[in-house]
Amino acid sequence: MRRPAVFIDRDGTISEEVGYVNHLSRYRVFPFAAEAVRLLNEAGWLAVLITNQAGVARGYFKEELIGEVHAFLAAELGRGGARLDAVYYCPHHPTAGEPPYRLDCDCRKPRPGLIRRAAAELNLDLEGSWMVGDRYGDVELAHNAGLRSALVLTGYGRGELEHQSHLWPRRPDLVAENLLEAVRGILKEGARCQVPGKDLSPPAPDTFFDE
């Protein structure tokens, strides 16, 4: 059976936005991250990390550092009883650096390559799945891949919402204070969809973006 996933952006969403994480010492996981991912684990949703890491193409750090950072993230989540089901990243950039990393790839967000790969490898129900991120590009990605989207106000989120959202051609389905609140909203929404005849009322206007 196909399962729904919550795709989670990395920098600014599950961990602090600090610019390029060019050394493990710069990487800081949000304190609420483990609880958020654990809620997904317990509810039977897949939790999948999706991140652009063009610092590799730009020559700011080696691709191996991404593995180190994700091992650290997995350990931090594990201490909170949580696990990611998969991690996908794009190390490319269309114009910076040298091949093979200088590449006009299909996996750099907001292009849907990573989501498509995950859907095939993990047998996902994309229609029931969500993307959670702190940038408008994550909302675009969700649209391009046929997912619903949640914008979190951590990282770039609050600023982008305040200063740029009037220019956005698309709206997130949900705006949440952080990843934990986003997951709570998504699971509540999922429960609404899966119980026929139960409460199908629209979500509370203060949590959903309805402009």
Ligand SMILES: [Mg+2]
């Ligand atoms: Mg981000």
Ligand SMILES: [Zn+2]
């Ligand atoms: Zn790529």
